Amino acid sequence: MENHIQTTTDHWIRPLICLLIVMSTQVHGSHMVDITLLKSAVSKGAVCLDGSPPAYFLQKGSGEGADNWLVYLENTDIKRRGARIFDAIMEDLLAKGMKNAKNAILSGGSAGGLGTILHCDGFRALLPSASRVKCISDSGFFIHAKDLPGAKKREQLFSFITAYHGITKSLPASCTSKMSPGLCLFPENIVKDIQTPFFFLESAFDDHQLKKHFFSNDPTWRSCTRNLKVCTPTQLQTMKDFRAAMIKTLRKVANSKTTGIFVHSCYRHGHFYDKEFWKHSPVLGDKTIVKAIGDWYFERSSVQEIDIQNELPQNCTKHA
Template sequence: METNIQTMADHFKKLVICLVFVMNIIHHQVHGERVGFNKVSLTYVTNAVCLDGSPAGYYYDPGFGDGVSNWVIYMQGGGWCGSNGSCRYRLTQETGSSNYKNQTMYFGQIRSENQTENPDFYNWNKIFLAYCDSSSLMGDADHPNITSRGAVIFDAIMQELLEKGMANATNAILSGGSAGGLAAILHCDGFRSLLPNSSRVKCVIDSGFFIHAPQLHGAEKRAEYFANVSAYHGFTNNLAPSCRSRMNANLCIFPEYILKDIQTPLFLVESAFDEYQLGYHYVSDDPNFLNCTKNLTLCTPSHFQSMKDYGVALREKLEELRGSTSIGMFVHPCYRHGHFYEKLGWNASYKLKNKTIAQAVGDWFFDRSSLFQEIDTDNVYPLARNCTKLPNI
């Protein structure tokens, strides 16, 4: 009798394995890299909405194989607004309304199903959280015809994902690029608290280290800009308490002041010559500098010096984090903003310590090697392999 029961159990186990195998085949045959848009349910959280009041949403590609219990969430960037005028402009843009989001989108890089391109995370559950609140998913405020509900959006989507199976996650990553990268920093510990039973929960930040850098030109303007953003969206008093207790609360949106207090391990992928920060964060008062950042052949020697000053300031801030035992970093001299969009960024031939970004992040996440904290300091100007190049001066 016991033998028959064991035989039946063995047959059932084989049947389950075969069924999983068949489902994986079907998944790859009918499930391409175009992923559909899901509007968040407003049944229980009625105000998880974009600036214009349309439902927020996300793109979801279910995991398969041995990745079904692992999750990677990537939060889209898109800058910020900090006034009625600048936010009103976004009501007819995808940064302020889900009505302008693509119904499907391509999943690549850390969200790719291509095992060669993305060997460590290719079969995980993959989420692209669409950005439409313009507050790095932190806002909770009302203005005439404008609704700021970034924090509510984050909580509502996290709740939906927990119900979809993320509550039982073995491994999980919260990630994001640009304004979404800053959101990943600000929400990192909160995300970890949602998954107390998971083996590994970490955060990966793509071009989200926006600097105040008091020693760098434009520091007062950068502080004023972000103070306006946090005040308009009503989240200044929700920034890290440990930071607010020791300095002006308006500065606690800057990663350089809060990263050391974050308990969850995180990894920074940054350019020492970030194209967006150089162009829009007051590094130079020269009216021609913005044109230079958009077309490097138009740059003058003084423009290059401003870039160099920025690179020095950024590296100094990152060097201060080397003492951390949980913050990894891959900081290169390529002139760019964002890395998880095309192969040049994620799995490029450009390497630090003979590792691509994909390899460095994978080894760091799975603790396969010592903590990766590499800052390329060989180039004083943004000259590097497989990058937009500046002329020698």
């Protein structure tokens, strides 16, 4: 089990960063973006696990977009040494103009989305003069699903990640005072304490969680998760049960108008980097993903959209 957990954590992005993509939200044209190595962070102990300095990409906006910032925590295979790196990079960005931000978003994909959850209120505190600061998690809502198969192994996985990467101090005391640090890494146990407006972009059939976190004893489960056409009726029912748990858990935590959710039924994990998916976004109500995030961010309406029609995972490579 420990070897399996070790392998799984190698895929996971530890929720605190070594590599950031940082962009202001309005840029014009397209060109290569240089990497910024933050060598000054080394003396503060803010280094990657191989001792190298942290790094980020910065593409500045212009005109009206100069004071609008998007910070994205990337999901990569780089191992990190957490809060020190995040703090060092934020300090550097503040000095480069982020302190003047009028609008700002902290976002991240997969475990970078989990990092966004952990850092959201801290990010807001860095920008006291900004008019609007909010956070978006893209496929970072990893569920405990304690009543579904593999719950104990999911608990062991999250406990191992928490201990191995020493992130207990980054978890909210309001949670760790009540339960183990490993359980506090599950977003459902900490998002209720987040004060900053938050948006969760998720699939009810998150293929990464179904493939990597379900720990099914069914020897053909892996084949099923790789090719839905070969799934048995029992396996499809298991996916339905996962969908129900995901929706129930998100509904439970999204009990505020400032919390936005968009939960579709596409069989996938991650959205921000897939340009084709953005072009052919699923539509819930009258909203694409872009419209849903825009309506939520600019407070045109509350957004809590969930696909309640499709009880099975959908192939969403193309949308009408």
